[in-house]
Amino acid sequence: xxxxxxxxxxxxxxxxxxxxxxxxxxxxxxxxxxxxxxxxxxxxxxxxxxxxxxxxxxxxxxxxxxxxxxxxxxxxxxxxxxxxxxxxxxxxxxxxxxxxxxxxxxxxxxxxxxxxxxxxx
Amino acid sequence: xxxxxxxxxxxxxxxxxxxxxxxxxxxxxxxxxxxxxxxxxxxxxxxxxxxxxxxxxxxxxxxxxxxxxxxxxxxxxxxxxxxxxxxxxxxxxxxxxxxxxxxxxx
Numbered sequence: 001x002x003x004x005x006x007x008x009x010x011x012x013x014x015x016x017x018x019x020x021x022x023x024x025x026x027x028x029x030x031x032x033x034x035x036x037x038x039x040x041x042x043x044x045x046x047x048x049x050x051x052x053x054x055x056x057x058x059x060x061x062x063x064x065x066x067x068x069x070x071x072x073x074x075x076x077x078x079x080x081x082x083x084x085x086x087x088x089x090x091x092x093x094x095x096x097x098x099x100x101x102x103x104x105x106x107x108x109x110x111x112x113x114x115x116x117x118x119x120x121x
Numbered sequence: 122x123x124x125x126x127x128x129x130x131x132x133x134x135x136x137x138x139x140x141x142x143x144x145x146x147x148x149x150x151x152x153x154x155x156x157x158x159x160x161x162x163x164x165x166x167x168x169x170x171x172x173x174x175x176x177x178x179x180x181x182x183x184x185x186x187x188x189x190x191x192x193x194x195x196x197x198x199x200x201x202x203x204x205x206x207x208x209x210x211x212x213x214x215x216x217x218x219x220x221x222x223x224x225x226x227x
Contacts, residue, residue: 105152108156
């Protein structure tokens with residue numbers, strides 16, 4: 001059974017960079033049919049896609065966040081990471097990582113439990 | 122940018138049918154997915170490719186997609202189905218989520 005687990009600081013100061021890692025177990029991040037993504041959800045609000053990547057390093061970002069986002073992969077550790085720069089209070093959210101299964105059509109079938117990141121001084 | 126719009130809330134009596142709609146330009150030309158999210162939990166995929174159910178999802182969940190509207194139908198709604206539901210589609214290589222619908226089972 002595939003499992004994803006987010007990790008990283010629960011609090012980040014304004015203007016600094018938010019850094020999170022998603023550890024994948026029960027499967028390989030180098031699977032040819034899978035992409036990997038980050039999604040966030042501000043408290044009491046809806047889901048917002050941040051971006052996704054393929055194990056080869058190809059990335060796709062939400063245009064509204066693209067200037068501040070970097071998603072990268074470490075295949076040796078079976079992990080992928082998110083960096084979001086110049087954060088403000090508006091970036092306070094639960095951050096989820098997910099697998100994007102692209103065996104046929106693409107769909108997000110496995111999600112991590114999520115981690116709350118608060119932007120505050 | 123592509124947008125998916127859902128009604129904010131739907132109320133349904135136990136045992137009745139709940140229909141949740143998701144509207145977007147030519148949505149029927151894309152595949153739609155649906156996620157269920159209960160408070161404090163991660164979203165769970167309940168429908169993908171418009172109408173397919175992942176393993177473990179009850180048969181009472183069904184989906185359709187045509188024209189500008191995708192629909193998630195819960196037949197014989199149970200109290201455990203009370204949750205937020207989000208539709209999702211792809212616009213080029215980007216993921217787009219709907220605005221979300223809160224389903225209340227009264």
